[in-house]
Amino acid sequence: MDAPSRRRLFVLVIAAVLVLALPVLAAQPPTAAAQDGFVPVSRTAQQETIPAARLVVSAYGFVWVMLLGYLWSIWSRLGKVERELQAVSRRIAAGERRG
Amino acid sequence: MRRLFLPLTIVAAGMFMCAPFLIDGAPYESTMGLVQKIFYFHVPSAMTMFVSAIVCGVASAVYLFKGRPAADRLAAAAAELTSVFGIIVLVTGPLWARKAWGVWWVWDERITSTFVLWLIFNAYLLLRKYGGPGSERLAAGLAVFGMANVPFVYWSVNVWRTLHPKTTVVPTLQPGMRGPFWFCVTAFLLFYVLALSARAHLEARRAELETLYLDIEE
Numbered sequence: 001m002d003a004p005s006r007r008r009l010f011v012l013v014i015a016a017v018l019v020l021a022l023p024v025l026a027a028q029p030p031t032a033a034a035q036d037g038f039v040p041v042s043r044t045a046q047q048e049t050i051p052a053a054r055l056v057v058s059a060y061g062f063v064w065v066m067l068l069g070y071l072w073s074i075w076s077r078l079g080k081v082e083r084e085l086q087a088v089s090r091r092i093a094a095g096e097r098r099g
Numbered sequence: 100m101r102r103l104f105l106p107l108t109i110v111a112a113g114m115f116m117c118a119p120f121l122i123d124g125a126p127y128e129s130t131m132g133l134v135q136k137i138f139y140f141h142v143p144s145a146m147t148m149f150v151s152a153i154v155c156g157v158a159s160a161v162y163l164f165k166g167r168p169a170a171d172r173l174a175a176a177a178a179e180l181t182s183v184f185g186i187i188v189l190v191t192g193p194l195w196a197r198k199a200w201g202v203w204w205v206w207d208e209r210i211t212s213t214f215v216l217w218l219i220f221n222a223y224l225l226l227r228k229y230g231g232p233g234s235e236r237l238a239a240g241l242a243v244f245g246m247a248n249v250p251f252v253y254w255s256v257n258v259w260r261t262l263h264p265k266t267t268v269v270p271t272l273q274p275g276m277r278g279p280f281w282f283c284v285t286a287f288l289l290f291y292v293l294a295l296s297a298r299a300h301l302e303a304r305r306a307e308l309e310t311l312y313l314d315i316e317e
Contacts, residue, residue, distance in 0.1 A: 050198045052134040059137045059191040060119065063144070067115075067290060070183050074297050081304045088311045095315075 100296050108293055114286035121279040128276075134198035139279055141191040142269065143287040145213070148184035149249050151177050151291065152216060155223070156246020159239035171235055172306065174242055176298035178223045180291060181245075185217035200262050207261040212252040219245035 118139070128135035155177035161170035192210065193203040204210065219241060226238040256265045272280055 050201075052132060052198050055134055055194045055198055056136050059194040060140060062190050062194075063140045063187055064115075066183060066187050070294065071297075074294065074301060078297070078301045078304065081301065081308055085304065085308050085311065088308065088315065092311065092315060 104293065104296065107289060111286060111289045111293060114282065114289065118279070118283050118286055121282055125279045126273065126275045131199050134195055137191055137195040139283045140287075141188065141195060142280070143284040144184050144187040144191065146284060147287045147291045148181055148188055148216075149253065150288065151181040151184060151295075152220065152246055152249050154295070155181055155220065155242045156249075159242035159246075163236065163239045163243070168306065169303075171239065172302035173295075173299050174239060175224075175227060175302050176295050178220050178227075178238075178242060179298060180294055181220040182217065182224060184291075185213070185220065188213060189217060196262075205262055207263060208255040208259040209252065209261050209263040212248065212255050216245060216248050216252055219248060 122136055122139045125136070125139070127133060128138075155174045158170045158174035158177060161167055162174060192213075196205070197203050223238045223241050223245065226234050226241060230237060253266065255261070256263050257267075269280070
């Protein structure tokens with residue numbers, strides 16, 4: 001076996017050993033990190049398929065917007081009617097003075 | 100009512116501010132988890148919608164049989180509030196259903212009949228606005244019909260097989276859930292009474308304005 005072939009075989013053996021060793025490494029007991037502190041994991045792995053928090057916040061937000069919006073609507077309509085009432089009353093009073 | 104309006108408004112505002120903290124402290128439901136917390140605003144809105152539909156129907160019946168204009172004004176105010184609370188119910192329900200059932204909307208008996216109830220009171224409002232002279236009486240008849248729909252909507256979940264939770268949910272609530280729920284119901288009903296009186300006052304002022312315009316024309 002010539003030198004380049006021997007080198008190629010050596011690299012192949014090392015790669016095979018590493019690949020075969022991976023499951024063994026993965027099965028090792030947890031390191032100190034799991035006991036002394038939390039190891040963050042990918043957010044996507046822990047996320048719900050349908051996020052409940054977003055739905056709850058949307059529901060409560062919608063209720064608040066609707067109720068406040070309705071109060072504002074009554075307030076503004078009442079203000080408009082009051083202004084119109086005053087204007088009409090003034091017109092009637094002016095007409096009576098002239099008459 | 101005028102003297103009590105401001106203090107009661109402050110109480111209602113305080114209750115709505117406290118409600119999220121009470122709801123946050125309420126226990127999670129075992130099968131639905133966090134999303135079940137929509138219940139604390141969804142069901143009180145539905146109860147208020149039913150109360151409003153009944154108020155509108157009774158006031159309309161009084162207007163039809165006794166001809167009292169004040170009853171008609173109260174009915175108009177209640178119809179608008181039925182529509183407002185109906186929108187809240189029909190929006191918060193699908194937000195809850197999306198997580199609990201996996202779909203936004205199901206054409207089942209409870210949901211469809213609630214939607215029909217909401218449509219009836221919107222028809223009432225449209226009829227009053229665009230129906231021309233005399234449409235108040237026609238709208239009043241529609242409101243009585245809408246009120247008659249309320250028991251069907253309420254018991255629909257017990258009569259037909261639907262995805263929607265049954266009416267037994269509320270009487271069998273656990274103590275941790277019962278307190279926040281009835282607190283929210285009280286807050287919604289207090290808001291309803293205040294909004295109804297303000298809206299009826301608006302209708303009364305509109306009637307006064309109409310009388311003044313008629314005086315000018317004469």
